[in-house]
Structure formats: C-alpha cells, structure tokens
Amino acid sequence: MAKTLFQKVWEAHTVRQLPNGQTQLFIGTHLIHEVTSPQAFGMLRDLGLKVKYPQRTFATVDHIVPTNELKEPYSDPIAQEMIEALRKNTKDFGIRFFDTNTGTQGIVHMVGPEQGITQPGTTIACGDSHTATHGAFGAIAFGIGTTQVRDVLATQTLALSALKVRRIEVNGQLSPGVYAKDVILHIIRVLGVNGGIGFAYEYAGTTFDGFSLEERMTVCNMSIEGGARCGYVNPDQKTFDYIQGKPYAPKAADWDAAVARWASFASDAGCHYDDVVKFNAAEIRPTVTWGITPGQAIFIDEKMPALETLNAADRATAEDAYKHMKLAPDTAIKGTKVDVCFLGSCTNGRISDLREVAKYLKGRKVSPTVKAIVVPGSQLTAIQAVHEGLDKIYIEAGFEWRGAGCSMCLAMNPDKLVGDQLCASSSNRNFKGRQGSQTGRTILMSPLMVAAAAITGQVTDAREVFKV
Amino acid sequence: MSLAKVTQVKGLALAVPGDDIDTDRIIPARFLRCVTFDGLGEHAFRDERTGPDGLERPHPMNSAQAARIAAAKQGVMVVGFNFGCGSSREHAPQSLWRFGFTAFVGGSFAEIFFGNSTTLGVPCLTLSKDDLAECDAFVRANPEVELTVDVQNLVVTAGAKSWKASIAASARDGLVNGKWDPIADLLEGAPAVDKTAGTLAYVVGK
Ligand code: SF4
Numbered sequence: 014m015a016k017t018l019f020q021k022v023w024e025a026h027t028v029r030q031l032p033n034g035q036t037q038l039f040i041g042t043h044l045i046h047e048v049t050s051p052q053a054f055g056m057l058r059d060l061g062l063k064v065k066y067p068q069r070t071f072a073t074v075d076h077i078v079p080t081n082e083l084k085e086p087y088s089d090p091i092a093q094e095m096i097e098a099l100r101k102n103t104k105d106f107g108i109r110f111f112d113t114n115t116g117t118q119g120i121v122h123m124v125g126p127e128q129g130i131t132q133p134g135t136t137i138a139c140g141d142s143h144t145a146t147h148g149a150f151g152a153i154a155f156g157i158g159t160t161q162v163r164d165v166l167a168t169q170t171l172a173l174s175a176l177k178v179r180r181i182e183v184n185g186q187l188s189p190g191v192y193a194k195d196v197i198l199h200i201i202r203v204l205g206v207n208g209g210i211g212f213a214y215e216y217a218g219t220t221f222d223g224f225s226l227e228e229r230m231t232v233c234n235m236s237i238e239g240g241a242r243c244g245y246v247n248p249d250q251k252t253f254d255y256i257q258g259k260p261y262a263p264k265a266a267d268w269d270a271a272v273a274r275w276a277s278f279a280s281d282a283g284c285h286y287d288d289v290v291k292f293n294a295a296e297i298r299p300t301v302t303w304g305i306t307p308g309q310a311i312f313i314d315e316k317m318p319a320l321e322t323l324n325a326a327d328r329a330t331a332e333d334a335y336k337h338m339k340l341a342p343d344t345a346i347k348g349t350k351v352d353v354c355f356l357g358s359c360t361n362g363r364i365s366d367l368r369e370v371a372k373y374l375k376g377r378k379v380s381p382t383v384k385a386i387v388v389p390g391s392q393l394t395a396i397q398a399v400h401e402g403l404d405k406i407y408i409e410a411g412f413e414w415r416g417a418g419c420s421m422c423l424a425m426n427p428d429k430l431v432g433d434q435l436c437a438s439s440s441n442r443n444f445k446g447r448q449g450s451q452t453g454r455t456i457l458m459s460p461l462m463v464a465a466a467a468i469t470g471q472v473t474d475a476r477e478v479f480k481v
Numbered sequence: 482m483s484l485a486k487v488t489q490v491k492g493l494a495l496a497v498p499g500d501d502i503d504t505d506r507i508i509p510a511r512f513l514r515c516v517t518f519d520g521l522g523e524h525a526f527r528d529e530r531t532g533p534d535g536l537e538r539p540h541p542m543n544s545a546q547a548a549r550i551a552a553a554k555q556g557v558m559v560v561g562f563n564f565g566c567g568s569s570r571e572h573a574p575q576s577l578w579r580f581g582f583t584a585f586v587g588g589s590f591a592e593i594f595f596g597n598s599t600t601l602g603v604p605c606l607t608l609s610k611d612d613l614a615e616c617d618a619f620v621r622a623n624p625e626v627e628l629t630v631d632v633q634n635l636v637v638t639a640g641a642k643s644w645k646a647s648i649a650a651s652a653r654d655g656l657v658n659g660k661w662d663p664i665a666d667l668l669e670g671a672p673a674v675d676k677t678a679g680t681l682a683y684v685v686g687k
Contacts, residue, residue: 028670028677031663033654037670039677041684049570051516060664065674069684077514091514098516135683142569142593158571158597159518164667170674172663174651206501207563210592240566242592267687274682306501326562330500423568424510432533444505444567451509451528 015281017178018134018247019213022153022278026136028170035172042130042137042152043070043165045108046121047077047095048425049140053162054102062167067107069169071130074099074113075120076425080388080415083113092426106166119391119417122146122234122359126226127393129259132271133248134278138165143359143441145236148245149229150252151278153213155243176243177211177287182218185294190474190481192369193228194361194439194459196220196292198300198310200232201239204290206308209241212287215280216246220294226255227365234360235441238307247279299474302443302457303346304334309443311346313462313474319343337445338454339433346472349456352434354385354467355448356412356460358422361439362390366460367398371406373461373479379411380470386413386428388420412467424449437466486659487602487632490584492556493549494620494628494639497526497541502560503567504594508576510568521572522551522579542580546624551581557628559613559620560587564605565594574598584630586637586646588613599652602661604632612644632656 016024028037045053050072057064064070077092086093096113103110111117111124118124122143125131133151137144140162147154157171164171181204183196201208214236221229229246236244246252253272256262263271298312309331311317319342323331335342340349356362356370367389379385387407389395395417398404404414421428422440429449430436436448436455443455456472465475475481512524526542537543550556558577564587565573574597577585585598585605595605608616619639620628629638630646632653637644648656655661678684 025681026677028673031651031666031670033651033658033660033663033666035651035663037667037673039674039681039684041681048513052518052571055517062668065671066678066684076510089514095514095516132683135681140569140571142567156569156593158569158574158593158600160571160597160600160662164664167664168667168671168674169678170667170670172651172667174649206566207589207591210563210589237567240563240591263683263687267682271682271687306503326500333499423505425514442503442505442567444503446509446528447505449511451533 015284017215017280017284017286018151018245018278019153019176019178019215022134022136023175025134031172035174037170038136038173039170040138040165041069041135044121044125044137044139045070045072045162046141047074047099049159050102050162051095051098052159053166056160056163057166064106064108064166065169070108070166071111072099072103072108073111073118073121073124076419076423078113078418079427080418080420083416116392116396119393120359120362120419123363123391123394126150126230127259127391129256129262132256133252133275138171142237143234145244146230146234146359148233148243149226151245151248151275153243153245156237176213178215179212179288179290180215180217180286181290183220183292183294184218185220187220187294187297190461190476191297191299192459192461193224193231195297195300197232197235198302198307198457199297200292201235201308202300202310204239206238206306207240209236209239212241214239214241214244216244221246225365226251227363231360235307238441248275299459299462299476301346301462301472303338303340304331305337305443305445306330307441307443307457309334313347316343316345347474349472350435351383351437351466351471353430353436354383354463355421355436355438355440356463357388357390357420358440359390360441361460362388362394364394364397367403370460370464371403374406374410374464377410377468379467382470383467385411385467386415386421388415389417392417421448423447437463437472439463484602484659484662487604487656487661489632490557490604490630491627492553492583493546493624494557494559495541495546495550496559496617496620498561498617500561501563501566504565504570504573505567507565507573508570513570513572518572518575521576525576525580554581555583556581557584557586557630558582559617560585562588564590566591569593571597574601574603578603586616586630599656599661602656604630604648604656606630606637606646606648608637608644608646616644
C-alpha cells in the first residue's frame with residue numbers, strides 16, 4: 014500500500030499500543046535546551062529514574078544566552094543559574110552538550126542540522142514548539158512539554174496519537190524578492206493559525222523541490238504558527254548532500270545504505286492524504302503581519318483589512334490587534350515607522366539569510382532613527398559569516414553584530430523592545446509582549462524586508478528599496 | 482505510581498474570552514527564567530493583568546471570582562478557540578493550575594497545550610460554538626453557580642443547564658482511569674523499546 018512519509022516513520026518507530034489507544038512511539042533523537050529541561054531532570058531525580066539512552070539526547074543553550082556578553086558569570090544571575098543547571102544535568106546524566114565554549118552552540122534548531130544529527134526518516138522531539146524545523150530533512154519532528162521531556166529522557170518514547178496528513182503543494186517560481194518566509198506567512202494567512210490542528214503538514218511541489226534545505230527549514234519552522242505540530246518535506250538528493258560530511262552523519266562505509274534507507278521514507282506516489290491544498294508560487298508577494306497572530310498578514314502592497322470585511326470571530330481579534338499595534342484598519346502598512354530591526358532566529362538566522370541580505374546591503378546605511386541588530390543563530394553560522402566578511406558589511410551599514418542565540422525573538426535575554434517600540438523582525442511570532450515589552454509591537458517579514466525597513470526607517474517593499 | 486481518577490471536576494468558573502490566546506500571554510517569557518515551576522501561579526496572565534505602569538488592568542484574572550478560585554485551588558476556566566497556541570512551554574498550564582484552575586472548557590485547544598494540561602491531570606473539554614457561547618454567558622451571569630465538568634460522561638453542567646462536551650478518547654481514558662501521566666505505561670514497555678531501538682540504524686550508530 015502506498016504510504017506517506019509520516020506513516021512510514023510512525024510505523025518504523027512504533028513500540029506498541031498503549032492501553033488508552035495511543036501509540037508508544039520511539040523518539041530516536043531528543044534535543045534539549047536550558048528553558049524546558051531543568052524541571053524534567055528534577056522530575057527524573059524525584060522518581061529515581063535514569064536517562065535510558067543518553068547518547069540519543071543532545072543539549073545546547075540558546076534562549077537565555079546574552080548575545081553581547083561572552084564572559085561568565087553573566088550579569089543576569091538567573092541566566093547563569095540556568096546554564097549551570099544544564100551543565101550539571103548533562104554531566105550527571107552523560108549527555109552531549111554543545112556548550113558556549115565549543116564553537117558549536119546555537120539555537121537548538123540550527124545545531125541539529127549543522128551537526129548532521131537531524132536525519133531523514135527519524136523521529137525528533139524537543140521541548141520547543143519550533144522543532145518542526147527539522148522536518149525539512151524528512152524527519153517527523155515536534156515540540157513537546159516538559160513532562161514529555163521527562164518521558165523521553167526516562168524511556169526514549171512518548172505516548173502519542175497519530176496525526177492526519179495535509180499535503181501543501183506550492184508550484185512554480187517565486188518572483189524576485191519573494192522568499193521562503195513569504196511562502197509560509199502566506200500559507201498561514203490562507204489556512205489560518207488553527208488550520209493545522211490535528212495535522213502534520215507535508216510541504217511539496219516544484220517550489221519546494223527548488224528550495225535549499227535552509228529555505229525548507231524556514232517553512233517547516235513555522236508549521237506551529239499554522240497550528241500544525243509537525244511539518245516536513247520529503248528527502249531528496251539535496252537533503253543527502255547537506256548531511257554528507259557533517260560530524261554526526263553516517264560514516265563513509267555506512268553512507269550508501271543510509272541514503273537508500275532515507276530515500277525509502279519519502280511519501281509514495283499515489284498515497285492517500287487527508288487533505289491537499291495547492292498554491293501558485295507566482296501569486297505570492299512579500300508578506301508582512303499587521304496584527305498579533307502570525308495569520309494576520311497581508312502582501313506589502315495591500316491595505317490592512319477593514320473590520321467590516323472580517324467575520325465576527327476574526328473581528329474581535331482584529332480589533333484587539335489594531336489597538337495593540339496602533340494601526341488603522343483599511344490603511345496601507347507601507348510607510349509605518351519602525352524603531353528596531355531584528356535579523357535572526359531559528360526561522361531566518363542561517364548563513365543563507367545573512368548572505369542574501371549582505372548582497373544588497375553593501376554601500377547602504379541604516380536609518381539613524383533605527384536600532385538594527387543581526388544575530389547569527391549559531392556559533393558555526395557566525396564563524397562562517399565572519400570568514401566570508403559578512404560581519405563587516407553589516408557593521409559598515411550600521412547593524413550591531415551579535416553572538417549566537419535566540420536574542421530578540423523572545424524576551425528571555427537582555428535583547429528586548431522598550432515601551433511601544435515597533436520591530437521589523439525576521440522571527441516567527443508577533444504575539445503581544447513576545448519581544449519583551451508588554452506594549453512592544455512586532456511585524457514579521459523576510460530578512461530582506463527587515464533590511465529594507467532598517468534602511469528606510471519604515472515598513473517598505475524591499476523590491477523597491479533594493480531594485481530587486 | 483497511583484494517580485487520582487479525574488472523573489469530574491467541580492468548581493466556580495471564570496470566563497476568559499478571546500480566541501488564539503497564546504502561551505506568551507498566559508505566562509510571559511521572563512517568568513520562564515527559572516529551574517522549577519514553583520511560584521508560577523501568581524504570574525499567570527501577568528501582562529494582561531498589570532499595565533506597563535504597574536497598575537492593575539481590568540481582566541477576569543483580577544476579579545473577585547478569580548480570587549475565590551485561587552483560594553479554593555479548584556475551578557474551571559472557560560476559554561475561546563485555539564487556546565494555548567504558540568510556545569510549547571508547560572509553564573502555561575502549570576501557572577494556571579498552580580493559580581487554582583483544575584479544568585478548562587473551550588471551543589478548541591492548541592495541541593501541545595492540551596497534552597501538557599491533561600498530563601497534569603487537568604482536563605480540557607470542548608463545547609460546540611453555540612454551547613460555548615451559552616456556557617460563557619451563563620458563567621458571567623451566575624458567578625456563584627459551580628460548574629461541573631464531567632469527564633466520565635462528557636457533559637458540562639451548571640445549575641439546570643447542561644452542555645454536551647468532547648475530549649480525545651485517549652485523554653479521557655487516561656483521566657478517568659487515573660493514568661493521565663503516561664510514565665508508568667511507558668516504563669513498562671522498556672523491553673519492547675529496546676527491541677525497536679535495535680531495528681533503527683541511526684540509533685545503533687550507523
Ligand atoms: S529563535 Fe525564537 S522561536 Fe527559535 S527557538 Fe529561539 S526563541 Fe524559540
């Protein structure tokens with residue numbers, strides 16, 4: 014019978030049926046970070062349990078690391094306590110920790126792929142909702158809660174129910190200046206922020222075939238913003254090429270067998286999908302959010318929706334959004350003044366993002382009214398960028414060049430908005446207060462759109478600013 | 482490990498209206514800077530409850546009703562659709578539970594939030610759109626009436642009113658049988674786990 018990748022991976026990792034009807038699913042790869050793991054280790058100790066397969070859990074630190082302060086102890090004692098707790102826990106239980114002094118630390122969803130830990134046909138769990146990022150490699154990867162982190166540590170399994178699969182096909186060529194970020198913002202806008210509840214998203218079509226692994230990661234990353242706990246792309250030659258030579262990739266002698274195995278997990282032609290949705294790449298334009306959920310988005314050259322055009326349920330959220338964002342319905346978003354520009358995060362803090370923006374940034378200057386920061390998502394990315402001289406281009410243009418971490422994507426480290434500052438951000442969430450100020454405002458967009466905002470001091474069309 | 486059977490939760494109810502209420506709103510990220518869940522209860526919905534000026538804002542969580550629920554350490558939160566979306570932080574249900582909420586009734590729940598709650602033994606029951614509107618209105622008009630969230634029979638009742646409710650069968654099963662924390666079952670499967678591990682090339686190191 015023809016099967017989806019989701020079904021094949023699920024079957025290969027099914028341990029047994031549980032009495033309540035759920036599946037006990039083997040989790041081959043477990044990633045942990047400092048925020049959602051300490052309580053799990055605490056529970057483990059309380060129950061007197063061990064880590065069952067310590068070699069299948071990998072740790073890094075990302076949310077609380079300051080990006081402008083490399084020396085410890087950090088000025089924030091709580092951040093110091095959290096990093097030390099992770100050091101102790103990983104040491105006590107024999108878990109590999111990509112610590113800050115290794116040159117390999119970074120946002121957990123960047124470290125897995127960079128190390129070759131993220132592989133096709135595997136199950137990956139992490140106490141972080143953006144774990145679907147790893148689905149770009151054809152893995153079934155999802156975010157879990159802290160009690161479930163305990164479950165994986167203690168048993169290497171989770172109690173789960175299978176998801177339905179929705180195939181999201183995007184076909185054709187994106188126009189210049191339109192990026193993977195615009196594709197996923199558009200998908201969420203159309204299918205809604207809760208459209209994916211109960212589904213795994215399979216992203217496919219010629220647009221995805223043409224995407225690099227990093228572009229695929231950008232899309233899979235935001236599956237959760239569309240309500241889908243998990244999103245993936247079927248593995249292909251690009252996937253295998255990306256993994257080859259990485260530290261945790263299969264060794265030369267095992268390589269061919271690994272590739273054959275990985276390829277066999279791709280969804281079969283003619284398999285059944287619970288739903289299929291199609292998009293035409295040519296119709297997607299640079300997209301920005303205007304509200305407080307990632308689904309409240311428009312093309313840059315559109316007006317924000319008039320309240321009368323929305324159904325009753327959406328209207329209440331929209332009214333709340335306009336009030337918070339200090340924006341007016343039925344007006345253009347273009348021209349809205351921005352205070353802060355943030356280029357980074359596990360959505361768009363990879364080397365390809367930094368390269369793409371740098372290409373256009375040469376010779377341009379950040380507006381004097383804007384604070385612009387660029388935060389490579391991982392130390393390896395930062396090292397590579399410096400090697401290519403990208404840091405100089407950003408610094409020259411007036412960006413602050415920072416160390417690796419989550420930074421201003423969320424407010425757990427010193428990078429925060431102040432008051433009602435408006436931030437043009439390449440991250441994934443525009444929730445109220447997300448960037449550290451209760452009244453702070455976030456507009457999500459692609460990295461190049463962030464750069465255009467930095468230069469002009471306003472929300473604008475990068476295609477015009479950079480003559481793309 | 483023996484756990485209480487959660488067949489029914491009874492308590493005063495608080496309506497917290499709005500759809501797509503994300504976990505950043507339920508518990509802002511700065512309160513995640515901690516290594517235990519202790520003390521999270523008092524910060525539930527902190528930035529909705531307190532303005533930037535430090536003054537209390539009008540919010541259901543600041544009401545006398547909320548205080549009664551906090552004192553009783555028992556109560557039902559009536560919410561909208563897609564409640565608990567966004568970040569996977571278990572800190573969100575932990576903070577509401579520590580505040581005093583022992584059940585949720587709503588239109589729909591984000592999956593990770595749902596799992597995190599039921600694993601705490603806190604049921605999340607879903608009502609149809611119309612029933613939810615009626616339940617919400619009833620709760621506001623009759624704050625003194627206790628709500629009964631019947632997980633066994635899948636019904637929510639208040640006074641003479643009752644609404645048909647639903648919850649994923651596996652979650653209901655876990656709650657009513659006192660197996661809402663799956664750890665015992667998972668540990669029991671250990672031999673089978675080793676067997677599966679042995680069939681996975683990447684786990685055995687190839
Ligand atoms: S960059 Fe943002 S979304 Fe990604 S892991 Fe860090 S905080 Fe979460």
